[in-house]
Amino acid sequence: MTISPNQPESGAGGESRLRRRIADEIRRDGPIPFSRYMQMCLYEPELGYYSRSREQFGKAGDFYTSSDVHAVFGRLLARQFEEMWRALDSPQGIDLIELGPGRGLFARDVLDWSAKQFPEFSRALCYALAEQSAHLRERLQERLAEHLAAERARVFESLEAAASTAGENIIVFGNEFFDALPVEVVDYRGGLRIGLENGKFVETFDRPTAAEAEFLDRYSVHPDAGERVEATLVALEWMERIAEAFQGKRGFLVAIDYGYTREEQLAGRHRDTLMSYRQHTVSTSPYEAPGEQDITAHVNFTAIRERGVQRGLEPVALLTQSQFLIGIGEETEFADAFQECELPQERAKVALQLKHLISPTGMGETFQVLLMSAGVAKEKAAGLSGLRLERI
Numbered sequence: 001m002t003i004s005p006n007q008p009e010s011g012a013g014g015e016s017r018l019r020r021r022i023a024d025e026i027r028r029d030g031p032i033p034f035s036r037y038m039q040m041c042l043y044e045p046e047l048g049y050y051s052r053s054r055e056q057f058g059k060a061g062d063f064y065t066s067s068d069v070h071a072v073f074g075r076l077l078a079r080q081f082e083e084m085w086r087a088l089d090s091p092q093g094i095d096l097i098e099l100g101p102g103r104g105l106f107a108r109d110v111l112d113w114s115a116k117q118f119p120e121f122s123r124a125l126c127y128a129l130a131e132q133s134a135h136l137r138e139r140l141q142e143r144l145a146e147h148l149a150a151e152r153a154r155v156f157e158s159l160e161a162a163a164s165t166a167g168e169n170i171i172v173f174g175n176e177f178f179d180a181l182p183v184e185v186v187d188y189r190g191g192l193r194i195g196l197e198n199g200k201f202v203e204t205f206d207r208p209t210a211a212e213a214e215f216l217d218r219y220s221v222h223p224d225a226g227e228r229v230e231a232t233l234v235a236l237e238w239m240e241r242i243a244e245a246f247q248g249k250r251g252f253l254v255a256i257d258y259g260y261t262r263e264e265q266l267a268g269r270h271r272d273t274l275m276s277y278r279q280h281t282v283s284t285s286p287y288e289a290p291g292e293q294d295i296t297a298h299v300n301f302t303a304i305r306e307r308g309v310q311r312g313l314e315p316v317a318l319l320t321q322s323q324f325l326i327g328i329g330e331e332t333e334f335a336d337a338f339q340e341c342e343l344p345q346e347r348a349k350v351a352l353q354l355k356h357l358i359s360p361t362g363m364g365e366t367f368q369v370l371l372m373s374a375g376v377a378k379e380k381a382a383g384l385s386g387l388r389l390e391r392i
Protein backbone atom coordinates (compact mmCIF):
# COMPACT_ATOMS: atom_id res chain seq x y z
CA MET A 1 0.00 0.00 0.00
CA THR A 2 1.38 3.42 -0.92
CA ILE A 3 0.09 6.71 0.42
CA SER A 4 -0.64 9.21 -2.30
CA PRO A 5 1.20 12.49 -1.91
CA ASN A 6 -0.08 16.03 -1.62
CA GLN A 7 -3.54 15.59 -0.23
CA PRO A 8 -4.88 18.59 1.57
CA GLU A 9 -7.20 17.74 4.47
CA SER A 10 -9.94 19.85 2.95
CA GLY A 11 -10.28 22.35 0.18
CA ALA A 12 -12.94 24.63 -1.21
CA GLY A 13 -16.48 23.82 -0.08
CA GLY A 14 -17.33 21.62 -3.08
CA GLU A 15 -14.02 19.81 -2.95
CA SER A 16 -14.32 18.81 0.70
CA ARG A 17 -17.95 17.75 0.19
CA LEU A 18 -16.93 15.52 -2.68
CA ARG A 19 -13.93 14.20 -0.75
CA ARG A 20 -16.28 13.36 2.15
CA ARG A 21 -18.76 11.69 -0.17
CA ILE A 22 -16.05 9.49 -1.71
CA ALA A 23 -14.65 8.69 1.76
CA ASP A 24 -18.14 7.72 2.99
CA GLU A 25 -18.53 5.33 0.08
CA ILE A 26 -15.16 3.71 0.82
CA ARG A 27 -16.06 3.37 4.52
CA ARG A 28 -19.32 1.74 3.53
CA ASP A 29 -18.14 -0.52 0.65
CA GLY A 30 -14.39 -0.93 1.20
CA PRO A 31 -11.76 0.14 -1.39
CA ILE A 32 -13.35 1.25 -4.67
CA PRO A 33 -12.09 0.66 -8.23
CA PHE A 34 -10.16 3.60 -9.66
CA SER A 35 -12.89 4.02 -12.31
CA ARG A 36 -15.45 4.66 -9.55
CA TYR A 37 -13.16 7.24 -7.96
CA MET A 38 -12.67 8.94 -11.37
CA GLN A 39 -16.40 8.79 -12.11
CA MET A 40 -17.19 10.62 -8.86
CA CYS A 41 -14.40 13.18 -9.35
CA LEU A 42 -15.62 14.07 -12.83
CA TYR A 43 -19.36 13.44 -12.85
CA GLU A 44 -20.84 13.28 -9.34
CA PRO A 45 -23.99 15.42 -9.64
CA GLU A 46 -23.31 19.04 -8.64
CA LEU A 47 -19.87 18.27 -7.22
CA GLY A 48 -17.92 16.54 -10.02
CA TYR A 49 -15.52 18.42 -12.24
CA TYR A 50 -17.85 18.50 -15.27
CA SER A 51 -21.05 18.78 -13.22
CA ARG A 52 -20.11 21.89 -11.28
CA SER A 53 -20.94 25.35 -12.41
CA ARG A 54 -17.48 26.66 -13.27
CA GLU A 55 -15.23 27.26 -16.26
CA GLN A 56 -13.33 24.14 -17.27
CA PHE A 57 -12.41 25.10 -20.82
CA GLY A 58 -10.30 27.72 -22.58
CA LYS A 59 -8.08 30.42 -21.14
CA ALA A 60 -10.00 30.86 -17.90
CA GLY A 61 -10.27 27.11 -17.38
CA ASP A 62 -7.92 24.17 -17.11
CA PHE A 63 -7.34 23.01 -20.68
CA TYR A 64 -7.83 23.82 -24.36
CA THR A 65 -9.41 21.62 -26.99
CA SER A 66 -9.13 21.97 -30.77
CA SER A 67 -12.27 24.11 -30.96
CA ASP A 68 -10.66 26.65 -28.62
CA VAL A 69 -7.76 27.05 -31.04
CA HIS A 70 -9.73 28.25 -34.06
CA ALA A 71 -13.08 27.79 -35.80
CA VAL A 72 -11.21 26.11 -38.67
CA PHE A 73 -11.33 22.81 -36.78
CA GLY A 74 -15.14 22.79 -36.93
CA ARG A 75 -15.14 24.21 -40.44
CA LEU A 76 -12.90 21.47 -41.85
CA LEU A 77 -15.02 18.87 -40.11
CA ALA A 78 -18.16 20.49 -41.58
CA ARG A 79 -16.57 20.01 -45.01
CA GLN A 80 -15.94 16.35 -44.18
CA PHE A 81 -19.45 15.81 -42.80
CA GLU A 82 -20.88 17.25 -46.02
CA GLU A 83 -18.85 14.69 -48.01
CA MET A 84 -20.14 11.95 -45.73
CA TRP A 85 -23.68 13.13 -46.40
CA ARG A 86 -22.97 12.88 -50.14
CA ALA A 87 -21.42 9.42 -49.66
CA LEU A 88 -24.77 8.46 -48.14
CA ASP A 89 -26.45 9.65 -51.39
CA SER A 90 -27.42 13.12 -50.10
CA PRO A 91 -30.46 12.08 -48.04
CA GLN A 92 -33.13 14.65 -47.18
CA GLY A 93 -32.29 14.34 -43.51
CA ILE A 94 -29.10 13.49 -41.62
CA ASP A 95 -28.59 13.57 -37.85
CA LEU A 96 -25.18 14.50 -36.52
CA ILE A 97 -24.93 13.30 -32.92
CA GLU A 98 -22.09 14.89 -30.98
CA LEU A 99 -20.98 13.05 -27.84
CA GLY A 100 -19.85 15.27 -24.98
CA PRO A 101 -20.08 18.62 -26.79
CA GLY A 102 -19.02 20.57 -23.68
CA ARG A 103 -19.66 24.27 -24.33
CA GLY A 104 -20.78 23.75 -27.94
CA LEU A 105 -18.02 25.68 -29.75
CA PHE A 106 -17.54 22.88 -32.24
CA ALA A 107 -21.30 22.57 -32.89
CA ARG A 108 -21.55 26.30 -33.43
CA ASP A 109 -18.66 26.28 -35.92
CA VAL A 110 -20.08 23.31 -37.85
CA LEU A 111 -23.60 24.72 -37.98
CA ASP A 112 -22.49 28.24 -38.96
CA TRP A 113 -20.04 27.09 -41.62
CA SER A 114 -22.44 24.54 -43.10
CA ALA A 115 -25.13 27.22 -43.41
CA LYS A 116 -22.65 29.49 -45.17
CA GLN A 117 -20.74 27.07 -47.40
CA PHE A 118 -22.86 23.95 -47.81
CA PRO A 119 -26.50 25.11 -47.95
CA GLU A 120 -27.94 21.82 -49.23
CA PHE A 121 -26.21 19.82 -46.53
CA SER A 122 -27.20 22.45 -43.99
CA ARG A 123 -30.88 22.07 -44.90
CA ALA A 124 -30.64 18.29 -44.37
CA LEU A 125 -28.67 18.57 -41.12
CA CYS A 126 -30.13 18.15 -37.66
CA TYR A 127 -27.48 18.51 -34.93
CA ALA A 128 -28.06 16.51 -31.74
CA LEU A 129 -25.89 17.37 -28.73
CA ALA A 130 -25.61 14.54 -26.18
CA GLU A 131 -24.19 16.08 -23.00
CA GLN A 132 -24.51 14.47 -19.56
CA SER A 133 -23.69 17.58 -17.52
CA ALA A 134 -26.83 19.59 -16.63
CA HIS A 135 -24.71 22.71 -16.20
CA LEU A 136 -23.12 22.31 -19.65
CA ARG A 137 -26.52 21.60 -21.20
CA GLU A 138 -27.65 24.99 -19.93
CA ARG A 139 -24.62 26.60 -21.56
CA LEU A 140 -25.41 24.82 -24.82
CA GLN A 141 -28.92 26.24 -24.69
CA GLU A 142 -27.44 29.74 -24.47
CA ARG A 143 -24.67 29.38 -27.03
CA LEU A 144 -26.80 27.66 -29.65
CA ALA A 145 -30.05 29.52 -28.93
CA GLU A 146 -30.51 30.60 -32.53
CA HIS A 147 -29.93 27.13 -33.98
CA LEU A 148 -32.14 25.53 -31.33
CA ALA A 149 -34.96 27.98 -32.03
CA ALA A 150 -34.69 27.18 -35.76
CA GLU A 151 -34.83 23.45 -34.87
CA ARG A 152 -31.49 22.84 -36.56
CA ALA A 153 -30.09 21.61 -33.25
CA ARG A 154 -31.36 19.79 -30.17
CA VAL A 155 -29.85 19.11 -26.76
CA PHE A 156 -30.11 15.66 -25.13
CA GLU A 157 -28.92 14.09 -21.92
CA SER A 158 -27.72 10.84 -23.50
CA LEU A 159 -26.71 9.17 -26.74
CA GLU A 160 -29.76 6.92 -26.53
CA ALA A 161 -32.16 9.86 -26.26
CA ALA A 162 -30.49 11.53 -29.26
CA ALA A 163 -30.45 8.33 -31.34
CA SER A 164 -34.09 7.52 -30.61
CA THR A 165 -35.25 10.66 -32.43
CA ALA A 166 -32.73 10.34 -35.29
CA GLY A 167 -33.63 9.20 -38.80
CA GLU A 168 -31.94 6.53 -40.88
CA ASN A 169 -28.74 8.46 -41.68
CA ILE A 170 -26.44 9.46 -38.85
CA ILE A 171 -22.94 10.66 -38.10
CA VAL A 172 -21.73 10.12 -34.54
CA PHE A 173 -18.89 12.48 -33.61
CA GLY A 174 -16.81 12.94 -30.48
CA ASN A 175 -13.82 15.20 -29.86
CA GLU A 176 -12.02 14.47 -26.61
CA PHE A 177 -15.00 12.44 -25.48
CA PHE A 178 -13.37 9.05 -24.89
CA ASP A 179 -10.45 10.53 -22.93
CA ALA A 180 -12.91 11.83 -20.33
CA LEU A 181 -14.35 8.39 -19.56
CA PRO A 182 -13.38 6.64 -16.30
CA VAL A 183 -10.62 4.00 -16.59
CA GLU A 184 -9.23 1.17 -14.50
CA VAL A 185 -5.54 1.34 -13.63
CA VAL A 186 -3.50 -1.87 -13.46
CA ASP A 187 0.09 -2.35 -12.34
CA TYR A 188 2.19 -5.49 -11.87
CA ARG A 189 0.52 -6.06 -8.46
CA GLY A 190 -3.03 -5.99 -9.84
CA GLY A 191 -5.95 -3.60 -10.25
CA LEU A 192 -5.82 -0.26 -8.44
CA ARG A 193 -8.44 0.28 -5.74
CA ILE A 194 -8.78 3.41 -3.63
CA GLY A 195 -8.98 2.91 0.11
CA LEU A 196 -8.87 5.18 3.13
CA GLU A 197 -6.23 5.41 5.85
CA ASN A 198 -6.31 8.05 8.59
CA GLY A 199 -8.83 10.02 6.52
CA LYS A 200 -6.59 10.04 3.41
CA PHE A 201 -7.05 8.23 0.13
CA VAL A 202 -4.57 5.41 -0.28
CA GLU A 203 -3.78 3.20 -3.24
CA THR A 204 -4.25 -0.53 -2.77
CA PHE A 205 -3.92 -3.27 -5.36
CA ASP A 206 -6.17 -6.24 -5.75
CA ARG A 207 -6.11 -9.26 -8.03
CA PRO A 208 -7.27 -7.95 -11.46
CA THR A 209 -10.90 -8.66 -12.26
CA ALA A 210 -11.59 -11.05 -15.15
CA ALA A 211 -12.54 -8.06 -17.32
CA GLU A 212 -9.30 -6.20 -16.50
CA ALA A 213 -7.16 -9.30 -17.19
CA GLU A 214 -8.95 -9.99 -20.47
CA PHE A 215 -8.54 -6.36 -21.51
CA LEU A 216 -4.76 -6.53 -21.01
CA ASP A 217 -4.55 -9.85 -22.88
CA ARG A 218 -6.50 -8.66 -25.89
CA TYR A 219 -5.92 -4.94 -26.24
CA SER A 220 -3.02 -3.83 -24.07
CA VAL A 221 0.08 -5.23 -22.33
CA HIS A 222 0.82 -6.67 -18.91
CA PRO A 223 2.75 -4.00 -17.00
CA ASP A 224 6.27 -4.69 -15.76
CA ALA A 225 7.35 -3.78 -12.23
CA GLY A 226 7.09 -0.03 -11.75
CA GLU A 227 4.73 0.40 -14.69
CA ARG A 228 1.03 1.12 -14.91
CA VAL A 229 -1.42 0.76 -17.78
CA GLU A 230 -5.07 1.66 -18.10
CA ALA A 231 -7.88 -0.74 -18.90
CA THR A 232 -10.47 1.40 -20.65
CA LEU A 233 -13.47 -0.81 -19.93
CA VAL A 234 -16.02 2.02 -19.89
CA ALA A 235 -14.85 3.05 -23.39
CA LEU A 236 -15.65 -0.50 -24.57
CA GLU A 237 -19.17 -0.18 -23.15
CA TRP A 238 -19.48 3.09 -25.02
CA MET A 239 -18.55 1.41 -28.31
CA GLU A 240 -21.34 -1.07 -27.65
CA ARG A 241 -23.78 1.77 -27.06
CA ILE A 242 -22.60 3.54 -30.23
CA ALA A 243 -22.93 0.34 -32.30
CA GLU A 244 -26.42 -0.09 -30.85
CA ALA A 245 -27.28 3.47 -31.92
CA PHE A 246 -26.41 2.43 -35.51
CA GLN A 247 -28.93 -0.44 -35.47
CA GLY A 248 -31.28 0.04 -38.43
CA LYS A 249 -29.32 3.12 -39.51
CA ARG A 250 -26.31 3.87 -41.68
CA GLY A 251 -23.56 6.40 -41.48
CA PHE A 252 -20.20 7.19 -39.91
CA LEU A 253 -18.48 7.38 -36.55
CA VAL A 254 -15.67 9.94 -36.16
CA ALA A 255 -13.78 9.84 -32.85
CA ILE A 256 -10.91 12.29 -32.35
CA ASP A 257 -8.72 12.04 -29.30
CA TYR A 258 -5.19 11.64 -28.06
CA GLY A 259 -4.45 7.99 -27.93
CA TYR A 260 -2.42 4.98 -28.99
CA THR A 261 -2.59 1.51 -30.46
CA ARG A 262 -1.64 -1.79 -28.88
CA GLU A 263 1.36 -2.00 -31.24
CA GLU A 264 2.68 1.25 -29.78
CA GLN A 265 2.25 -0.14 -26.27
CA LEU A 266 4.06 -3.32 -27.25
CA ALA A 267 6.91 -1.07 -28.40
CA GLY A 268 7.05 0.28 -24.84
CA ARG A 269 5.15 3.53 -25.24
CA HIS A 270 1.90 4.91 -23.81
CA ARG A 271 2.03 3.13 -20.49
CA ASP A 272 0.60 5.15 -17.58
CA THR A 273 -1.18 7.86 -19.55
CA LEU A 274 -3.42 9.04 -16.70
CA MET A 275 -3.12 12.83 -16.31
CA SER A 276 -4.70 15.46 -14.10
CA TYR A 277 -4.96 19.10 -15.16
CA ARG A 278 -5.63 22.23 -13.23
CA GLN A 279 -5.30 25.75 -14.57
CA HIS A 280 -3.25 24.67 -17.57
CA THR A 281 -0.70 22.77 -15.53
CA VAL A 282 -0.30 19.08 -15.04
CA SER A 283 -1.14 18.26 -11.47
CA THR A 284 0.95 15.71 -9.63
CA SER A 285 -1.82 13.51 -8.32
CA PRO A 286 -5.43 12.60 -9.13
CA TYR A 287 -6.12 12.60 -5.37
CA GLU A 288 -5.12 16.21 -4.83
CA ALA A 289 -8.36 18.08 -5.34
CA PRO A 290 -11.34 15.86 -6.18
CA GLY A 291 -13.78 17.72 -8.41
CA GLU A 292 -11.37 20.64 -8.88
CA GLN A 293 -9.17 19.13 -11.56
CA ASP A 294 -9.68 17.27 -14.79
CA ILE A 295 -8.58 13.64 -14.84
CA THR A 296 -8.03 12.07 -18.24
CA ALA A 297 -6.40 9.06 -19.88
CA HIS A 298 -5.28 8.52 -23.46
CA VAL A 299 -7.55 6.40 -25.60
CA ASN A 300 -6.71 2.82 -26.52
CA PHE A 301 -7.79 2.97 -30.17
CA THR A 302 -7.10 -0.73 -30.77
CA ALA A 303 -9.61 -1.60 -28.05
CA ILE A 304 -12.42 0.70 -29.18
CA ARG A 305 -11.96 -0.15 -32.86
CA GLU A 306 -12.04 -3.90 -32.13
CA ARG A 307 -15.13 -3.61 -29.94
CA GLY A 308 -16.83 -1.59 -32.69
CA VAL A 309 -15.96 -4.32 -35.23
CA GLN A 310 -17.29 -7.02 -32.87
CA ARG A 311 -20.57 -5.10 -32.74
CA GLY A 312 -20.96 -4.73 -36.48
CA LEU A 313 -19.21 -1.45 -37.36
CA GLU A 314 -16.80 -1.35 -40.31
CA PRO A 315 -13.31 0.04 -39.65
CA VAL A 316 -12.51 2.76 -42.21
CA ALA A 317 -9.28 4.35 -40.97
CA LEU A 318 -7.15 5.33 -38.03
CA LEU A 319 -4.90 8.27 -38.85
CA THR A 320 -3.36 11.32 -37.22
CA GLN A 321 -5.29 14.57 -36.86
CA SER A 322 -2.58 16.13 -39.04
CA GLN A 323 -3.16 13.67 -41.92
CA PHE A 324 -6.91 14.01 -41.56
CA LEU A 325 -7.10 17.80 -41.53
CA ILE A 326 -4.50 18.25 -44.29
CA GLY A 327 -6.42 15.71 -46.41
CA ILE A 328 -9.63 17.71 -45.99
CA GLY A 329 -8.13 21.16 -46.43
CA GLU A 330 -5.34 20.91 -48.99
CA GLU A 331 -7.46 20.92 -52.15
CA THR A 332 -8.95 24.30 -51.26
CA GLU A 333 -5.64 25.51 -49.76
CA PHE A 334 -7.42 25.77 -46.43
CA ALA A 335 -9.90 28.33 -47.68
CA ASP A 336 -12.04 27.43 -44.64
CA ALA A 337 -9.39 28.99 -42.43
CA PHE A 338 -8.47 32.05 -44.44
CA GLN A 339 -11.67 33.05 -46.20
CA GLU A 340 -12.66 35.72 -43.71
CA CYS A 341 -9.18 37.22 -43.21
CA GLU A 342 -8.89 40.70 -44.64
CA LEU A 343 -5.51 41.84 -43.36
CA PRO A 344 -2.12 40.10 -43.74
CA GLN A 345 -1.79 40.12 -39.93
CA GLU A 346 -5.05 38.20 -39.65
CA ARG A 347 -3.81 35.64 -42.17
CA ALA A 348 -0.57 35.25 -40.24
CA LYS A 349 -2.44 34.67 -36.99
CA VAL A 350 -4.78 32.10 -38.54
CA ALA A 351 -1.81 30.35 -40.19
CA LEU A 352 -0.24 29.90 -36.76
CA GLN A 353 -3.48 28.53 -35.31
CA LEU A 354 -3.83 26.11 -38.20
CA LYS A 355 -0.23 25.06 -37.73
CA HIS A 356 -0.96 24.30 -34.08
CA LEU A 357 -3.81 21.99 -35.10
CA ILE A 358 -1.78 20.08 -37.68
CA SER A 359 1.89 20.20 -36.75
CA PRO A 360 3.54 17.32 -34.88
CA THR A 361 4.70 19.70 -32.16
CA GLY A 362 1.14 20.96 -31.70
CA MET A 363 -1.91 18.75 -31.71
CA GLY A 364 -1.35 17.12 -35.10
CA GLU A 365 0.31 13.86 -34.12
CA THR A 366 -0.78 13.26 -30.56
CA PHE A 367 -4.39 13.37 -31.73
CA GLN A 368 -5.72 10.45 -33.74
CA VAL A 369 -8.89 10.11 -35.78
CA LEU A 370 -10.82 6.84 -35.78
CA LEU A 371 -13.31 6.49 -38.61
CA MET A 372 -15.84 3.68 -38.73
CA SER A 373 -18.96 3.19 -40.80
CA ALA A 374 -22.22 1.27 -40.95
CA GLY A 375 -24.04 0.37 -44.14
CA VAL A 376 -21.71 2.41 -46.39
CA ALA A 377 -20.03 0.90 -49.47
CA LYS A 378 -16.28 0.53 -48.84
CA GLU A 379 -15.23 2.56 -51.93
CA LYS A 380 -17.46 5.46 -50.90
CA ALA A 381 -16.04 5.56 -47.39
CA ALA A 382 -12.50 5.24 -48.73
CA GLY A 383 -13.04 8.22 -51.06
CA LEU A 384 -13.43 10.77 -48.25
CA SER A 385 -10.92 13.61 -48.58
CA GLY A 386 -9.83 13.19 -44.94
CA LEU A 387 -8.32 9.85 -45.95
CA ARG A 388 -6.34 11.26 -48.88
CA LEU A 389 -2.98 11.16 -47.10
CA GLU A 390 -3.66 7.66 -45.77
CA ARG A 391 -3.94 6.41 -49.32
CA ILE A 392 -0.45 7.63 -50.28
Ligand SMILES: C[S@@+](CC[C@H](N)C(=O)[O-])C[C@H]1O[C@@H](n2cnc3c(N)ncnc32)[C@H](O)[C@@H]1O
Binding pocket: 050, 057, 065, 066, 067, 099, 100, 101, 102, 103, 106, 130, 131, 132, 133, 136, 157, 158, 159, 174, 175, 176, 177, 180
Ligand atom coordinates in the same frame (compact mmCIF):
# COMPACT_ATOMS: atom_id res chain seq x y z
C1 LIG B 1 -12.94 16.77 -22.39
S1 LIG B 1 -14.60 17.34 -22.56
C2 LIG B 1 -14.63 17.67 -24.31
C3 LIG B 1 -15.62 18.72 -24.69
C4 LIG B 1 -15.72 19.05 -26.19
N1 LIG B 1 -15.98 17.89 -27.00
C5 LIG B 1 -14.49 19.76 -26.69
O1 LIG B 1 -13.77 19.23 -27.54
O2 LIG B 1 -14.25 20.90 -26.24
C6 LIG B 1 -15.57 15.87 -22.36
C7 LIG B 1 -17.07 16.10 -22.43
O3 LIG B 1 -17.75 14.84 -22.41
C8 LIG B 1 -18.89 14.95 -21.58
N2 LIG B 1 -19.33 13.60 -21.14
C9 LIG B 1 -18.70 12.75 -20.34
N3 LIG B 1 -19.41 11.61 -20.13
C10 LIG B 1 -20.55 11.76 -20.85
C11 LIG B 1 -21.70 10.95 -21.07
N4 LIG B 1 -21.82 9.78 -20.45
N5 LIG B 1 -22.67 11.39 -21.90
C12 LIG B 1 -22.54 12.60 -22.51
N6 LIG B 1 -21.48 13.44 -22.32
C13 LIG B 1 -20.50 13.03 -21.51
C14 LIG B 1 -18.38 15.84 -20.45
O4 LIG B 1 -19.41 16.37 -19.63
C15 LIG B 1 -17.63 16.90 -21.25
O5 LIG B 1 -18.49 17.88 -21.75
